[in-house]
Amino acid sequence: xxxxxxxxxxxxxxxxxxxxxxxxxxxxxxxxxxxxxxxxxxxxxxxxxxxxxxxxxxxxxxxxxxxxxxxxxxxxxxxxxxxxxxxxxxxxxxxxxxxxxxxxxxxxxxxxxxxxxxxxxxxxxxxxxxxxxxxxxxxxxxxxxxxxxxxxxxxxxxxxxxxxxxxxxxxxxxxxxxxxxxxxxxxxxxxxxxxxxxxxxxxxxxxxxxxxxxxxxxxxxxxxxxxxxxxxxxxxxxxxxxxxxxxxxxxxxxxxxxxxxxxxxxxxxxxxxxxxxxxxxxxxxxxxxxxxxxxxxxxxxxxxxxxxxxxxxxxxxxxxxxxxxxxxxxxxxxxxxx
Amino acid sequence: xxxxxxxxxxxxxxxxxxxxxxxxxxxxxxxxxxxxxxxxxxxxxxxxxxxxxxxxxxxxxxxxxxxxxxxxxxxxxxxxxxxxxxxxxxxxxxxxxxxxxxxxxxxxxxxxxxxxxxxxxxxxxxxxxxxxxxxxxxxxxxxxxxxxxxxxxxxxxxxxxxxxxxxxxxxxxxxxxxxxxxxxxxxxxxxxxxxxxxxxxxxxxxxxxxxxxxxxxxxxxxxxxxxxxxxxxxxxxxxxxxxxxxxxxxxxxxxxxxxxxx
Numbered sequence: 374x375x376x377x378x379x380x381x382x383x384x385x386x387x388x389x390x391x392x393x394x395x396x397x398x399x400x401x402x403x404x405x406x407x408x409x410x411x412x413x414x415x416x417x418x419x420x421x422x423x424x425x426x427x428x429x430x431x432x433x434x435x436x437x438x439x440x441x442x443x444x445x446x447x448x449x450x451x452x453x454x455x456x457x458x459x460x461x462x463x464x465x466x467x468x469x470x471x472x473x474x475x476x477x478x479x480x481x482x483x484x485x486x487x488x489x490x491x492x493x494x495x496x497x498x499x500x501x502x503x504x505x506x507x508x509x510x511x512x513x514x515x516x517x518x519x520x521x522x523x524x525x526x527x528x529x530x531x532x533x534x535x536x537x538x539x540x541x542x543x544x545x546x547x548x549x550x551x552x553x554x555x556x557x558x559x560x561x562x563x564x565x566x567x568x569x570x571x572x573x574x575x576x577x578x579x580x581x582x583x584x585x586x587x588x589x590x591x592x593x594x595x596x597x598x599x600x601x602x603x604x605x606x607x608x609x610x611x612x613x614x615x616x617x618x619x620x621x622x623x624x625x626x627x628x629x630x631x632x633x634x635x636x637x638x639x640x641x642x643x644x645x646x647x648x649x650x651x652x653x654x655x656x657x658x659x660x661x662x663x664x665x666x667x668x669x670x671x672x673x674x675x676x677x678x679x680x681x682x683x684x685x686x687x688x689x690x691x692x693x694x695x696x697x698x699x700x701x702x703x704x705x706x707x708x709x710x711x
Numbered sequence: 712x713x714x715x716x717x718x719x720x721x722x723x724x725x726x727x728x729x730x731x732x733x734x735x736x737x738x739x740x741x742x743x744x745x746x747x748x749x750x751x752x753x754x755x756x757x758x759x760x761x762x763x764x765x766x767x768x769x770x771x772x773x774x775x776x777x778x779x780x781x782x783x784x785x786x787x788x789x790x791x792x793x794x795x796x797x798x799x800x801x802x803x804x805x806x807x808x809x810x811x812x813x814x815x816x817x818x819x820x821x822x823x824x825x826x827x828x829x830x831x832x833x834x835x836x837x838x839x840x841x842x843x844x845x846x847x848x849x850x851x852x853x854x855x856x857x858x859x860x861x862x863x864x865x866x867x868x869x870x871x872x873x874x875x876x877x878x879x880x881x882x883x884x885x886x887x888x889x890x891x892x893x894x895x896x897x898x899x900x901x902x903x904x905x906x907x908x909x910x911x912x913x914x915x916x917x918x919x920x921x922x923x924x925x926x927x928x929x930x931x932x933x934x935x936x937x938x939x940x941x942x943x944x945x946x947x948x949x950x951x952x953x954x955x956x957x958x959x960x961x962x963x964x965x966x967x968x969x970x971x972x973x
Contacts, residue, residue: 389969444970449809451966465966469812477810484807488728500720501811501818503713 379553379585380423380446383456387416387441415441417609418455423602425552428579428586430596433606434704439589442606443557446587447477460553473502476546480558483538484545485530491541492526495548502549509548516544519574536567543574554578556588560595572598593696605703612703617696624703625694627652627668630676634661635685646679661687714817721821740827747831750901751776751838765906771933772902774842778932779901779925780835782865787828789820790873793890796880805968816874816961846933854932861928861943864950868923871953874961881964893919900925903939916942923949 393409395401416438423429433439444450445457448464448471457463462471478484485494499509517523520540525533533541539559546554556575560568576599578584590596596603596617603620605613613620643655643663652668653676667676673691680686729736754776758769767775799805799819808815808822843850876889896914900921904912915922923946931943 440970444806447810449806450968450970468809469814472810473812475810479806482803482807486724489724493724493727497720497724500717501813503812 377425378422378458379425379427379460380421380587381456381458382419382421382442382446384418384420385416385442385445385455385457386414386418386453387438387445387450388412388414388453415609416445416452419606419609419611421604421611421614423585423587425585426579426583427601428575428588428599429602429604430600431587431589431604431606432591432593432596432700433589437606438609439606440557443555443587443589447475447555448472473549474552476549476551476554478539478542478546478554478556478559480539480556480561483530484542485538487531488529490527490529491522491533494530494541494545498545498548504549508550512548512550513544516547519577520544520570536563539563539567539571543571547578550582551584553585553587556586556590558590559588560590560592568592568594569598575599593700597696605700607704621693621696621699622669624699625669626702627666627671628673628694629692630665630667630673631658631688631690631692632663632665632680632686633688634663634683635687637661638663638683643680646683647676650676650679713813717813717817717821721824722826725824725826736827740830743828743831744834747780747834750898765903767903767935770842770845771935774839774846774933775903775926775929776901777835777838777842778862778929780838781832782862782869782924784828784830784832784835785862785866786869786873787831788825790870791823791825791828792819792873792877794823795819795877800880800968803970806970809965809968815965816958843932848932857931861931861946864947865924865928867950867954868920868946871950871955871957872919874954874957878957878961878964881967897921897924902926905937905939920949920953 389412390410391413392404393411395403395409419438419442431439431442441450445452446459446464448468451465460471460474462474464471485491486497495513499506504512517526520543522537522540522544525537525541530538530541543559554575559575560571563571572595575586575588579586586599588595588599601616603613603615603617604611605620613623615623637660638657640655640657640663643665647653647655647665650667650671653671654666656664656666658664665676665680667673677689751773754772755769757764758772762768764772799808805815808818811818872893873890876893879889896919899907899911899915900923903926904915904922907915912922922942926939927942928946929943930939934940
């Protein structure tokens with residue numbers, strides 16, 4: 374295994390034993406004496422490797438197994454089977470040595486102490502992570518400046534807004550300069566300004582310090598803004614692993630070109646223009662505007678060449694299928710039994 | 712050293728949070744003292760009606776009670792884990808604890824410290840001091856060292872038992888009310904075990920060894936003949952064994968932690 378692999382996951386599996394509750398009072402009585410269990414496999418033998426310095430998005434529907442994976446990678450949960458190395462450690466075995474090299478932010482839960490001032494939480498974390506005073510000062514100054522937190526440092530956490538808290542959480546997770554950062558839905562519930570700010574910040578951290586980042590999210594804008602790579606999970610299995618552009622070309626079925634003509638056009642006339650191109654479709658928006666749908670197999674230039682002969686074209690717009698639609702499409706096709 | 716440093720940090724933060732709610736602090740101290748005081752009065756009332764309890768004089772029983780208060784206060788300060796299941800398992804705060812580089816139990820203990828309980832220990836020391844002189848026992852420096860060792864052992868027994876019971880939360884979805892039951896049983900350890908029947912005596916010695924938190928180690932100083940006095944020497948052994956068992960159950964429990972929700 375090469376040295377610059379930050380996260381190495383090999384046929385990782387996690388099974389939970391869930392107690393079955395039988396229905397009604399009689400069922401409850403039966404449960405009292407003889408319990409029935411079912412095994413639920415949340416993560417089904419997944420494998421992937423993340424090199425150092427990569428920002429990887431981990432997406433999937435609720436219950437797809439994202440959080441379970443992250444919790445195994447951070448040493449919170451013990452895997453049922455499979456190999457797992459993060460930063461060269463086996464997370465759940467060498468927990469205390471291991472967690473010094475990682476930072477964790479769970480969007481839904483706070484890492485900070487509720488009642489004391491933010492700066493006090495940071496001080497405590499400095500002690501827990503044994504960060505030398507000088508290094509801590511330097512790091513804190515840098516982070517506070519980047520995230521514009523100077524005014525908030527002495528307020529108790531419970532009095533912060535969600536956006537303010539989230540930025541503080543990021544500082545808390547980065548004070549000890551971890552080489553890998555795990556983010557579980559870091560932008561959940563935030564407004565667009567804070568979201569952008571956090572994305573920018575993460576990008577900078579990645580570029581300047583080479584921090585490897587693995588984040589789960591439901592917001593695909595996070596992925597588009599940050600991630601060079603996407604791993605998509607469904608029902609405990611990886612259904613896609615690669616870059617975002619490839620995801621789009623692989624799953625999007627086509628794109629649309631909108632033409633605005635100078636004169637009135639009719640559908641048969643347009644269809645005649647593109648006759649011979651496999652799978653294309655015309656749709657009239659109004660008298661002078663029409664939309665041409667192209668499957669991936671047909672080149673945009675081929676289609677354009679056919680249409681421009683009309684001459685009087687006022688405007689052309691090309692619409693890529695957006696990521697949200699693609700992902701929705703993937704989720705839906707995965708749901709239909711194969 | 713590292714743990715001591717952390718202890719101090721957490722202590723400072725505790726003080727900061729608590730000082731904002733001063734009234735609350737004093738009410739807690741007061742109710743704690745009231746509870747202990749009532750137990751002591753109960754002993755005094757019993758001795759209004761009899762001169763000896765299974766061969767023990769009033770001063771001796773009070774001495775045992777005083778001794779008991781010392782490890783009990785220390786235990787309550789550090790093992791304030793009553794809300795563990797709800798706070799760390801159900802709400803999933805264990806996630807956070809497990810991603811920090813200090814032993815998880817140490818972190819949980821420090822996060823839940825309750826220093827006012829230490830006042831009980833001080834009062835225990837005063838009671839021990841008073842009954843010591845009432846009983847006219849000679850005092851040597853060695854006694855102090857042995858007392859320290861025995862108190863620490865008693866704390867280990869308490870800690871071991873409660874760590875094990877708290878760890879049940881890792882195994883059971885909804886831990887039953889076993890803690891209150893324990894809370895009641897522990898009270899029997901403060902009385903001479905000779906007054907109980909064989910079964911209870913056996914339980915208090917070997918199963919839930921609360922006798923080692925009160926009557927046995929205290930008997931060492933009282934130089935009691937019979938089983939109480941001879942058991943005192945076993946206190947450190949029982950302490951180590953129970954702490955070990957408690958930690959083993961805890962650590963195994965942590966590996967079964969399932970996290971909460973998403």
